[in-house]
Amino acid sequence: MARFDDVWLSELYAKNDIVDVISSYVTLTERGGRYWGLCPFHHEKTPSFSVSRDRQLFYCFGCKQGGNVANFLMKADNLTFGEAVEMLARRVGLPVPKAVEDSEYREIREKKKKIAEMHRLAARYYFDTLHSPAGARALEYLKRRGIGEEDIRRFGLGFAPDSWDSVAKLLEENGYPQALIRESGLVTVKNGKCFDTFRSRVMFPIINVFGEVIAFGGRVLGSGEPKYLNTRDTLLFNKRRNLYGIDILRKQRDVKSVVIVEGYMDVVSLVAHGVKAAVASLGTALTREQAVLLKRYTQNVYLSYDGDEAGEIATQKALSILEAEGLNVRVIRYPDGMDPDDFIRKYGLAGFAKKVKASLPPDGYRLAIARKSFDLSTEDGREGYAQAAADIIARIDSAIRRERYAEQVSAETGYSAASILEGRQSLKTEKNTNSNNRYNSIEKSAQDDAEGTFLAYAMAYPHLLEELGSRVNAELFENIVHKNIFYALYDSVKRGIQPTHAELLSELEDEQARSEAARLAQMPIVADDPLLFMQDCLTSMRVGQLERRREALKEELRTAQGDRKRHLLAEIGELNKELKQQKGSLGD
């Protein structure tokens, strides 16, 4: 995270009113001293996204995300903290003084720039190699797959020759220092020896939204392992945050929908055959960050993974991520063992268009997958499928769609639609009677409440943290997110700073901690004597801590013997004493 001078940051936040900034993204209406709108981070029909001018924070009661003005831009525009700050500074014409960037940040930025240059150089080299005698086989391989010169140029495809050091040498000759070459990901160091990461592979440059080559994917030519190889994560490249094909998508206007596939070859092949927009996640399961990135370009996506078991599993995972981000998703299914590249080469764009037409909505897909694992010609199979389907149908939020699917499953299994819809009731009761679980969650939420309330007051009155002195310490927090917020707040107070809510948020590097802090900032601060109130919270937290310790000791006591047993009993006695005293001081 970039570091900026505290005073300069305060000025930046003061000049960029959060309501003004967010207004250009979300239509806000004032109600009850707060501004409300439809959340840009999850799909909703009634506003639960709120912005507070007093606190300079946003918080969504639906998806529980929140933060200050910089955090909003990070999420909305998928920026790093440093980029968000630069954007805010530009917005109000506040110069970002060189001096406010600490040297570490400047150094990292400089390195990133160099690594991007090295990648461009390598991409050019791979491209030239593809068109040289050394690349003849690779070029033929691409042509055989229907990929012409125009597509090769559009994607910047290339070939890494069967050599241990051609890229390493190229970078050296161009004056890049050895240390940086090793950090770039273009070479790999093993047992102190340095060699080219990609050898004898067809190369797919991974280009970010700014048009920079930031990494490569390589497909082995012929046999060899692994079949696909990616640049490892580097300063410049984080595979969770990028998508292959995003640069092509970015250049298009009015993108109606995007096809998400598994591999680079699928992207290139679909686009070469006339599909407008396709992207691939980079050798990982689709991530939330990638879904957010996609959402900048379109609301409609088609999941088009390979027609095998791995593809099905990946599809189900990706579905839940894309749905959670509020995207409209449909699933394209291929015959067993086929991938999108195989399919479009065999059936062409027209065949693919038919597949798109026949795509399934998420619930329909889940039912289709469930159906596959049962033999519907047997009684047991029909019952099993009806039960699995009842479970899937119960999670659908529209009553009409629930009924429609229940009828469909009824026709397939012979069970009545009513009993399929009811299956869900019996499931629910089962969950509620699980008393053990209920006990735990109530227990946990009491502790959580005490911690949260304490932090809400500490954020409103940071100076009181000092007055509480040694009574307050991080060990009292059981929730790790709360602990992190406490550390940030306590650290500022110790440095003599009483941060505003927005300033505290910019200290929090963890996104979960930021959202939780923004949620706590919404809590009403109403106690007449905040110090006394905070003391009560601390007592509750201390009681919780003692009780947890006592439970752990009791557990150990069940098997302990001799000295250890005597020691445990003594400690439990002490704990009981302090617990009695602490509970007495709570006064009720």
Ligand SMILES: [Zn+2]
């Ligand atoms: Zn939301």
